[in-house]
Amino acid sequence: MFNRYLNDIKVYEAGKPIELVVREFGIDAKDVIKLASNENPLGCSPKVVEVIKKNATKASIYPDDSMFELKEELCKRFNIEKNQLIIGAGSDQILEFLSHAKLNSNSKILTSNVTFAMYEIYAKQFGAKVIKTASYQHIVSEFKDKIAQENPDIVYICTPNNPTGDATKKEDILEIIQATSKESLVVVDCAYMEYVEDEEYKLSPNDFIEFENVIYLGTFSKAYGLGGMRVGYGIANSSIIDVLYKVRPPFNITTLSLAAAIEACRDEEFVKKSIKLNKEQMKRYIEFANSNNIEYIPSFTNFITLKFKKPQDSSKIANTLMKNGIIVRDLASYGLNAIRVTIGLEEQNSKLLEALSKEI
């Protein structure tokens, strides 16, 4: 009855929300600490909260589908033109547009071995095959080999990489782009780029806009603290953006999301504060890992991936933490004996580190 390539798809299960832990373990919602979805522990800018409250009565009104003001803000921030920009319901939706526009049952995508799950999910939704390199890191030689062998239609580079936290140097990315066919797309997913300080790893959309087959993705979900509002963007040569507009549904972000994202652009101080907190608290996790002999992946993001050695078991550890009201992301399903922990507020991190020290 339905398109045949859908037969093999399993439905994606998102991380457990606080509500579920409340329901399943009878823990009071205010006592649950969620460090599982890389949400900003400071919430969002207080100015954004005010704008949402002020605009609450506009819930009945469709958004400005041209997204005039938000585009103005982003063009200013990145020094780009409006026809080089498309807004999505999270950068997730830009992934969906790209998959829709580029992939079909004869297509292939290439990703690193452990990376953002949605690349694979959207590829399969359009019947495409998923090729992975051997390493979770984006190793140039591994990518070049697979590109030469498989000629993938989309090459995904997630930097900093989720769920591992490592990043790829700009020169490496440019080398992967050069190795890719001009008929294939390279997607540089920079959802966590705001947290990167090292110049060798820091990217901006303008590093890629000259290429007619490369797109840069960004999001308001992380450093800007709008995970719940679903706003992200793609920036590329207008020849790519024009096609993505053909598969964009109208009104693809809500009226309040639009207002929130516009205001978020105007409060860079909040972003700076978020990055500062993250940096300070990240140090505590590194110290903890070092002094407890836990291996970790040095992180360019707002989360850290802690690796365990058997008989320590990441699923067991994540489960025990959950029963204590602390939600982290078990990476067993990614083939890693590891957990991914979002860097939280000082007190949240203290509680997590205390609970974790009892488990290891």
Next chain:
Amino acid sequence: MFNRYLNDIKVYEAGKPIELVVREFGIDAKDVIKLASNENPLGCSPKVVEVIKKNATKASIYPDDSMFELKEELCKRFNIEKNQLIIGAGSDQILEFLSHAKLNSNSKILTSNVTFAMYEIYAKQFGAKVIKTASYQHIVSEFKDKIAQENPDIVYICTPNNPTGDATKKEDILEIIQATSKESLVVVDCAYMEYVEDEEYKLSPNDFIEFENVIYLGTFSKAYGLGGMRVGYGIANSSIIDVLYKVRPPFNITTLSLAAAIEACRDEEFVKKSIKLNKEQMKRYIEFANSNNIEYIPSFTNFITLKFKKPQDSSKIANTLMKNGIIVRDLASYGLNAIRVTIGLEEQNSKLLEALSKEI
């Protein structure tokens, strides 16, 4: 470079938002009357406004992707099971899921001659061909003929129909379903069903849930006043819903949209008030049309379609109204010399009728 069937697609242009009229004609935003998008003129429930304000600080938190509470509310309202329900970013997104799951470059859809534009747009996004009957109304014999000739993969029935406002009798819909192949889908789009009072036309999801190839669509955008929040739903046999879940992106509605929709379900008084206002004000348009010898389509919705006779020209009339700060929907692009006017508040309607009387 991209999927070839996208070449012929033109990008959808949404109705002009208030902001654009402000920018283009220099009219103060508070003086602009928008009766173009069938938004609820009462806004949304004051209880929903409170919930949005209360939850504004949760903008950073991803929504409960299981949508537990909202599903509970809808299951209670419609007396259905959770596995018979899927939530979308507007019922629009359910149309996208259906098109994705069912259509490809070899597919066809069947619609009435003038109906909701997104059926055609989504069909083309997946390379499918669009077949239309001769009339804007859903005439059983016309549908049966086209079904016999073309064997379409999806048959769309929009009732009440947008942008015309007429509705289709339940017995007629059942006859169209019976005439459709069991391998094809019938979509009964009931975005405006809350406004229908006549028993012959009133539908509920349970009228169709026994069929394994029929889906009922509803929305929070109209009578519930949440157009800007993008929440709609599809209700069908679980065999259909299971497949739609395979093409649903996670977190497809925002945290505040979820909270708003849950609260909207709990304030049926607001919906009743909205319907009552609509009924009272609709009478004024009918009286105006009758006394000015304007033809209109009797409406089952929160809008009315006024038809003009040459030399009267709908585009010219809509443009003149816009320069006066009143936005309505010109239906020239649908092949009708007509405008669609959302039934507004008493004062808004007075201003529109006054402005219109000068134009005709």
